[in-house]
Amino acid sequence: MSTGVLEVRDVQKSFGAVTAAKDISVTVPEGAVYSLIGTNGAGKTTFVNMVTGYIKPDSGQINFRDRNIIGMAPRQITRMGIHRSFQIAQLCNELTVEENMLVADAIHGATGPSFLRNAHDKDARARAIATLERFNIAEHRDRLIPELSGGVKKLLDIAMAMAGDTQIMLLDEPTSGVAADEKFPIMDLVMDALRSAGVTVIFVEHDMDIVTRYSERVLAFYDGRIIADDAPDEVLSDSEVQRYVTGAPA
Amino acid sequence: MQSNLIISAIVALVALAAGAVILPDWAMFLFAMALAKGLVCLGIVGMMRGGVVSFGQGLYYCLGAYTATLVANNFGISDIFLLTFLSALVCLLVGIAFGPLLSNYRGIFFAMLSLALSMVLYGSLSKMSFIGGTDGLNIAAPTFLGWAPEGRPLQAALYIYVVTISVIAGTLMRIYFDSERGLLTLATRDNELRVEYLGASVRNIMTYNYVFGAVLGGIGGTIAALALGHVDPEFAFWTTSGEFVFVAILAGYLSVPAVFVSAIILELVRSFSNLYFPNTWQLALGIFLLAVIIALPNGLGSLVRRWKGNKA
Ligand SMILES: Nc1ncnc2c1ncn2[C@@H]1O[C@H](COP(=O)(O)OP(=O)(O)OP(=O)(O)O)[C@@H](O)[C@H]1O
Ligand SMILES: [Mg+2]
Numbered sequence: 001m002s003t004g005v006l007e008v009r010d011v012q013k014s015f016g017a018v019t020a021a022k023d024i025s026v027t028v029p030e031g032a033v034y035s036l037i038g039t040n041g042a043g044k045t046t047f048v049n050m051v052t053g054y055i056k057p058d059s060g061q062i063n064f065r066d067r068n069i070i071g072m073a074p075r076q077i078t079r080m081g082i083h084r085s086f087q088i089a090q091l092c093n094e095l096t097v098e099e100n101m102l103v104a105d106a107i108h109g110a111t112g113p114s115f116l117r118n119a120h121d122k123d124a125r126a127r128a129i130a131t132l133e134r135f136n137i138a139e140h141r142d143r144l145i146p147e148l149s150g151g152v153k154k155l156l157d158i159a160m161a162m163a164g165d166t167q168i169m170l171l172d173e174p175t176s177g178v179a180a181d182e183k184f185p186i187m188d189l190v191m192d193a194l195r196s197a198g199v200t201v202i203f204v205e206h207d208m209d210i211v212t213r214y215s216e217r218v219l220a221f222y223d224g225r226i227i228a229d230d231a232p233d234e235v236l237s238d239s240e241v242q243r244y245v246t247g248a249p250a
Numbered sequence: 251m252q253s254n255l256i257i258s259a260i261v262a263l264v265a266l267a268a269g270a271v272i273l274p275d276w277a278m279f280l281f282a283m284a285l286a287k288g289l290v291c292l293g294i295v296g297m298m299r300g301g302v303v304s305f306g307q308g309l310y311y312c313l314g315a316y317t318a319t320l321v322a323n324n325f326g327i328s329d330i331f332l333l334t335f336l337s338a339l340v341c342l343l344v345g346i347a348f349g350p351l352l353s354n355y356r357g358i359f360f361a362m363l364s365l366a367l368s369m370v371l372y373g374s375l376s377k378m379s380f381i382g383g384t385d386g387l388n389i390a391a392p393t394f395l396g397w398a399p400e401g402r403p404l405q406a407a408l409y410i411y412v413v414t415i416s417v418i419a420g421t422l423m424r425i426y427f428d429s430e431r432g433l434l435t436l437a438t439r440d441n442e443l444r445v446e447y448l449g450a451s452v453r454n455i456m457t458y459n460y461v462f463g464a465v466l467g468g469i470g471g472t473i474a475a476l477a478l479g480h481v482d483p484e485f486a487f488w489t490t491s492g493e494f495v496f497v498a499i500l501a502g503y504l505s506v507p508a509v510f511v512s513a514i515i516l517e518l519v520r521s522f523s524n525l526y527f528p529n530t531w532q533l534a535l536g537i538f539l540l541a542v543i544i545a546l547p548n549g550l551g552s553l554v555r556r557w558k559g560n561k562a
Contacts, residue, residue: 052447078449090447092440095433103437106430107448115426118252119433160448 003066005030005200006051006082006168011060013046013224020046021057022224028168033191033201035211035232037245038221044204045087047221048170051202052084053077064168081167087176087204089157091145097156098141101128101163108164135159136189150177151186158190162197169194171203175210183207187214208236208246220245252425259421262507266413270406278409280517282477285416287311287494288513289470292423293463294498295509299427300459301439305361306368307494310341310467312486313371315475317341317468319389320381330392330411330476337472338465345464353456368486375483386482389475412473419466420506426462427506435459496535500542502549512550 004027013021020043028034036044049055051062053074062070069077092100102120105128106113117124132138135155140148148156154174161169174190175183191214194201205211211218211232218235220228222244228235235241269281290311297304314337321327321336348367355363376384391404399407426432434455438445442452475481484490493516501512519538523531546552 073446075446075449075451078447084447090441090444092437092444094440095436099433100437102430103433103445104448106433107445107450109430113430113434113450115429115431117430118425118428119430120428124430160444164449 003063004028004032005065006202007061007063007066008047008051009061009063011050011057011062013050013055013057019224021050024060024224024226026219026226026229028200028202031198031200032217033195033215034203034217034219035215036202036204036219036221037206037208037211037235037241039245042221042245043224044221045172046224048084048172048202048204051077051168051170052082078164081165082170083161083164083166083168084170085154085158085161085172085174087172089150089153089177091153091156091160093145096142096144097132097137097148097152098125098128100145100156100160101132104160104163105131131159131162132156134193149179151179151182154178155186155189162193166194166197166199168200168202171201173204173206175205175207183210184213212236255421255424259417262420263413263417266417267410269413270410273409275402275405278405279477280521281514282405282409282412283474284514284517285412285510286470286473286477287497287517288510289416289419289473290467291494291497291501291513292419292506292509293466294494295501295503295506296423296427296435296462296466297456297459298498298503299432299439300435300456302356302360302456302459303495303498304364304460304463304491305488305495306364306366306491307463307467308486308488308491309364309368309371310345310464311471311474311490311494312368312375312481312483313344314338314341314468314471315481315485316375316381316387316471318472318475319387319481322389322392323387328390328393328398329396330394330408333392333476334415334469334472337468341464341468342461345461349457349460349464350453352460353453365488365491368491369488372483372486372488375486382482384483386480386484388480391479392476408473408477412477415469415473416510419469420510423462423466424506431455431458496539500539500549502546502551504548505551505554508549508551508554 006028008024008026011021011024036047038044046055050057053072057070061068064080064082092103102124105124106119129138129141132141137152137155140152158171158174175186178186187210215232218232219226220235220241227244228238228241236246269278290307294304294307317337317340318333321333327333352360352363381387394407434445434450438452438455445452471485497512497516501508519535520531523534
């Protein structure tokens, strides 16, 4: 068996009577783009949370480049290169868009955050603005977070997660809370940025058009289990997936 | 930016130091005490930026004061620089011991735990009759690198010392607040989850703020002890800590000078209202704070922010 950059093996997780992950096994090869689909409560976020260290599985193994990462804190896993965005964008509401980006930049700077170097240093600002420009949100740089649209928030959340050396990016519903006509432009921007950086991507998505367009492989979750793991066309035409996930023939 | 800061610091230093010539004795003493306490409050402001308020900063104020006094009385050391350094060192070590524990707590739990630690010190010192118990101890006047002034020169020297320390500490804290770590502190108050998921340790950030507060508290306590010539366990009592919090809230976290201005306001209000309406001065203070909180929710410092904003 070829080993992937991320190997999840026989992972289990229950919250009381709820089984959020049951015998989850996945191998994600370097540079691949995977999507996770499933109805509400199927266990998609739980998967993301386990890989990023927010939730510790009851049993099983999660290996990143052949190294077991179960038990590590989120920040340690982040430092290894597994970054994530959030279903509900996690931003600093009292800071401006640019300052949010500066926070990410300060943490991932070459020397680590400094006690002396001004956070609004010219070079840091230039880097932050360059990243904001890459995600097409530089025009909002001086605005506070509560004033932003859902799409801009999502993009900023992902832009911040991209800071540093990203090896794997887990995007939890990158287009939820985004206006319908913004979904494809946002995915185009994000996927371009991730692909050009050679990042392995795992994204959670409810919109099947986005799933087919951007992912090369789909994992269908149902009731904490993976009921299908294949190319998008195969998964979406699977009868079990149609019955439990998409609700209708694709 | 940085050169502006240095220029402001020098202007503040010169302006305040001029007080050594102009101010009457009582005012010089009042200012010295206010600035010493302002140092302690500056430490609280540093923690406030991270979203926590210590209700027990009297712990370090008292620890610094007693360290200086015990060292002075038992080892015959009277040099103010050395005494300040030793107190700061002791508070640094105690801060490093408690910081990692306290940095796990937020909100009321952080406030109460810090308060509890200060009250343990208060209780212990009150029971230790071999170091004066509740009566406390006297400390002799300090010397300044071998110079032993008396009378007005002593007062003036002490005043200039606290002015210098305050300006240096204020400048360093401003640099820290504006630094990358300073921004991380603000981000932590806002969204800890985000900060952790960017790969930084929230606990580490909070610990540093606590330790800086400890050192500032110790320095403030040392200077207050030397100015008063006396220390007692009241330095760690909750009402003392409460005053520090009062000043920190009055000042807000936006401006460093506002912290010292607020400390001076508190001392002025206290001494004048003590004089004219001795029984109700706390009431006056309470009403004053209430008015400030309603009018300026971010403290006096937001006035500076507003003024700068208008200029730009
Ligand atoms: N921290 C938690 N504590 C208790 N139960 C949890 C926790 N996290 C998830 N669950 C439960 O685990 C199950 C899977 O939840 P999860 O959030 O992974 O679903 P999801 O597939 O992301 O759904 P959605 O599409 O609504 O985001 C749900 O029943 C949920 O209630
Ligand atoms: Mg979810």
